[in-house]
Amino acid sequence: MPADISADAAGTWKLGDFSINRLGFGAMRITANPDRDLAIRVLRRAVELGVNHIDTAAFYRSPGGTLGVGEGPVRYANELIRDAFSPYPDGLVITTKVGPGEDPERGFHNAATPAELRAQVEENLRQLGKDQLDVVNLRIIKKAGADSVAERFAALAELQTEGLIRHLGLSNVRADHLDEAEAIAPVVCVQNSYALDTHRDDDTFLRNCGERGVAYVPFFAIAGPAREGTATTDHSDAVRRLAAAKGVSEQQIRLAWTLHQGPNVLAIPGTGNPAHLEQNIAAGAIQLSADELATLV
Numbered sequence: 001m002p003a004d005i006s007a008d009a010a011g012t013w014k015l016g017d018f019s020i021n022r023l024g025f026g027a028m029r030i031t032a033n034p035d036r037d038l039a040i041r042v043l044r045r046a047v048e049l050g051v052n053h054i055d056t057a058a059f060y061r062s063p064g065g066t067l068g069v070g071e072g073p074v075r076y077a078n079e080l081i082r083d084a085f086s087p088y089p090d091g092l093v094i095t096t097k098v099g100p101g102e103d104p105e106r107g108f109h110n111a112a113t114p115a116e117l118r119a120q121v122e123e124n125l126r127q128l129g130k131d132q133l134d135v136v137n138l139r140i141i142k143k144a145g146a147d148s149v150a151e152r153f154a155a156l157a158e159l160q161t162e163g164l165i166r167h168l169g170l171s172n173v174r175a176d177h178l179d180e181a182e183a184i185a186p187v188v189c190v191q192n193s194y195a196l197d198t199h200r201d202d203d204t205f206l207r208n209c210g211e212r213g214v215a216y217v218p219f220f221a222i223a224g225p226a227r228e229g230t231a232t233t234d235h236s237d238a239v240r241r242l243a244a245a246k247g248v249s250e251q252q253i254r255l256a257w258t259l260h261q262g263p264n265v266l267a268i269p270g271t272g273n274p275a276h277l278e279q280n281i282a283a284g285a286i287q288l289s290a291d292e293l294a295t296l297v
């Protein structure tokens with residue numbers, strides 16, 4: 001691993017009025033290991049290496065459950081982030097998401113009402129120890145004919161007007177959702193599941209976001225079809241060959257590929273492993289030629 005790895009190697013992007021390095025960090029995996037100090041170390045190391053964009057959610061926690069990976073005492077990603085950084089250094093942007101919720105009647109759901117969205121924003125503020133959330137994504141479930149974001153996005157826009165949120169984004173959406181939301185308030189980012197081998201039907205939407213000045217932020221770029229499970233090992237021969245030729249890992253090639261899909265693409269790889277963290281940040285410096293990219297399609 002080069003000694004001088006830095007998250008600024010892949011360049012920067014303007015997320016609203018925040019300037020961030022394109023290579024960021026996803027906090028969903030930091031609750032997987034019961035070692036709380038390790039999670040804090042990973043978070044701090046990410047920032048030490050130049051990461052200034054961290055993705056999180058109030059529902060990223062341990063143990064068990066749909067999104068609570070790991071075992072042992074409950075650890076919330078937001079609280080680990082607060083403990084690692086508060087008072088927050090200037091320029092560290094924390095993006096969170098609302099929409100999914102959990103209650104005894106509905107179990108884990110993705111149907112927060114406008115009133116529940118306010119409670120979720122307040123919960124994020126409390127857990128993170130902030131007065132204002134930097135970026136809040138409205139995360140939805142796509143359901144043909146019944147997935148308008150208008151009412152929920154308007155509720156978040158109201159919280160933005162009140163000063164609780166700086167910038168708004170969307171997650172798990174299509175182009176028509178972005179149209180709907182942008183008619184209500186500016187959208188700085190779209191966060192969707194997307195990778196070399198996953199949801200390539202988003203290729204056009206990704207470019208369309210770029211034309212509109214909207215960041216496209218893939219999740220599961222490394223995990224791919226394995227989703228919340230451990231990262232896929234089902235790499236194509238082309239990925240394996242390129243990784244071997246460049247002396248990097250297949251996971252690094254997957255990340256580098258996403259960053260080459262457009263200047264508006266941000267990376268938020270998730271890991272609880274310090275060695276993986278360094279590899280992921282180093283992936284921001286991997287240059288892929290047009291010929292190399294063509295082999296990966």
Ligand SMILES: NC(=O)c1ccc[n+]([C@@H]2O[C@H](COP(=O)([O-])OP(=O)(O)OC[C@H]3O[C@@H](n4cnc5c(N)ncnc54)[C@H](OP(=O)(O)O)[C@@H]3O)[C@@H](O)[C@H]2O)c1
Nearest residue numbers: 026027028219220221222223230231251269270271272276
């Ligand atoms: N908007 C949404 O609905 C949504 C949904 C899911 C996730 N997210 C966000 O997106 C972020 C990224 O998604 P993700 O964390 O699920 O998936 P990911 O970053 O694509 O992959 C994470 C998986 O890959 C492993 N991994 C990471 N770096 C590696 C490396 N260099 N070599 C080998 N294995 C590596 C991790 O295990 P180790 O911990 O062992 O490294 C983990 O199993 C999340 O952290 C979260 O912030 C958003």
